[in-house]
Amino acid sequence: DTAVSQTPKYLVTQMGNDKSIKCEQNLGHDTMYWYKQDSKKFLKIMFSYNNKELIINETVPNRFSPKSPDKAHLNLHINSLELGDSAVYFCASRGLGAGELFFGEGSRLTVL
Amino acid sequence: AQSVxxxxxxxxxxxxxxxxxRCNYSYGATPYLFWYVQSPGQGLQLLLKYFSGDTLVQGIKGFEAEFKRSQSSFNLRKPSVHWSDAAEYFCAVGPREVQNFVFGPGTRLSVLP
Incomplete structure (x- = not known):
């Protein structure tokens, strides 16, 4: 049973398109995150939700919109994709009381 | 703001x-500290973590790390490296509150046969 699962693993799309990445965790955690990893491997937090409520919203273009239908799911929708959006996007979750982050396997987005 | x-x-x-x-952090109080490893094309796997207590912590795959408050450091060590240890290693700090888990820029480890 995968603890944090993301789909799809790979996306290849044209500039200007819209795409979504889905994330689900079966750990019972209250907090979920989206991180972006660029080509230099730097990990940058984008969003965090705690029990479906947005608690961290870093400086991210408003083309990126997270949605949390329930505390086990956090999806990421990206409008009007740009070349600079090409990256690996990681979903993660963390339990109450601040344990470690559990990561999904990542979704590699390539914008052509 | 915390940084690594x-x-x-x-x-x-x-x-x-x-x-x-090596890992150095900046944080106003005692943070939670972590080391993660990322093999090529993979997600991040936790190697070890420090919350409190003994400042020398043991992790998986034979890794250990030592928390030194006076130096604001949390260095990762392994006595004998294996070829399969080649990967990217990330140090991270997470406050006791749930928000804002911050990663360092990573260190890429290459292993020569």
């Missing part, structure tokens, strides 16, 4: 040699 630095961008060691990866 990893001074070494890339380290190359020979198989069987010892390893130390």
């Amino acid at each position: 630095t990893q001074p070494d961008i890339h380290i190359t060691v020979s198989e069987g040699a010892s390893l130390e990866l």
Whole structure:
């Protein structure tokens, strides 16, 4: 049973398109995150939700919109994709009381 | 605001040699500290973590790390490196509150046969 699962693993799309990445965790955690990893491997937090409520919203273009239908799911929708959006996007979750982050396997987005 | 630095961008060691990866953090109180490993094309896996207590913590795959409050450091060590340890290593700090888990820039480890 995968603890944090993301789909799809790979996306290849044209500039200007819209795409979504889905994330689900079966750990019972209250907090979920989206991180972006660029080509230099730097990990940058984008969003965090705690029990479906947005608690961290870093400086991210408003083309990126997270949605949390329930505390086990956090999806990421990206409008009007740009070349600079090409990256690996990681979903993660963390339990109450601040344990470690559990990561999904990542979704590699390539914008052509 | 908390921050994490990893001074070494890339380290190359020979198989069987010892390893130390450096991590320094900036945080107002005692943070939770973590080391993660990322193999090529994979997600991040937790190696070890420090919350409190004994400042020398043991992790998976034979890794250990030592928390030194006076130096604001949390260096990762392994006595004998295996070829399969070649990967990217990330140090991270997470406050006791749930928000805002911050990663260092990573250190890429290469292992020579």
